Amino acid sequence: MRNHGVEAAGWEANLEKYVSTLKEYDYMVQRARESRDPFFATGEYLIDNLVLKRCLPPELLSQPLRKVNSVWEWETEGAKQLTIVGTRGANLSKTWVFNFRRRAVIAAVGGMFLVGPMWLMVLRSELITQLVATTVFVTGFGLLMAAFLDKDEAVLASTAAYAAVLVVFVGTSIGNDSGGVTR
Incomplete structure (x- = not known):
């Protein structure tokens, strides 16, 4: 240099x-x-x-202490104390439970984003309903991906893939007049 x-x-x-x-x-x-x-x-x-x-x-x-509100409960001697970094078994168990919960929430939200629009488009087969539902769900999905993904390309790719799934569903629904309930 x-x-x-x-x-x-x-x-x-x-x-x-x-x-x-x-x-x-x-x-x-x-x-x-x-x-x-x-x-x-x-x-x-x-x-x-x-x-x-x-x-x-x-x-x-030796300086006098000021009273401040505590964020957590104060641990006292004799009670079970949390170690600074935890034990290996406890850390692995806690990490597994945390990751499982996160994956379960992701699965539930992903399922709702796929099944929700499908139900709406089958029950309301009007073209405008399908287009508005597709627009709203793709926008919501894109915003969700923007909140949780770090890379711009990943946000764009996942949103485009989701939009493609819904567009295919709308396309097959339009071609099938017997697929929806009309009111």
Whole structure:
């Protein structure tokens, strides 16, 4: 790497440190999404409180404390304490349950997005109803994908695939006059 025509001293080490720092930051962000962030220490957890008291300088510990509202219940000695990072078994179990719930919600929402418009279009076979339903459901699905997916291409691809499914359903419904209930 050059700066004003001269190779900067130590640029390789600086670049390596920068990349390492980014990896550590990404790891911290990933762990912060978990129910018990190991990088967040609070006096409300007994073990965290003991670690904080051990690490803080005595002059800070001797200062008077202000009363603040607690976010969680304060753990007390004798009660079951949460460890800073949890046990392996508990972490695996908690992660599995969390991921299962997330997948179950995704399956339910996905099913509703597919079955809901189908029922509506079969029960209301008017062309305008089918077009409006397709527009509303595709827009809703696209917004949902935009909220949960990180990559623009993934949002576009999933929305286009969903729209294609509904358009095919509308196309087959239009060609089949006996498929809907008219009122």
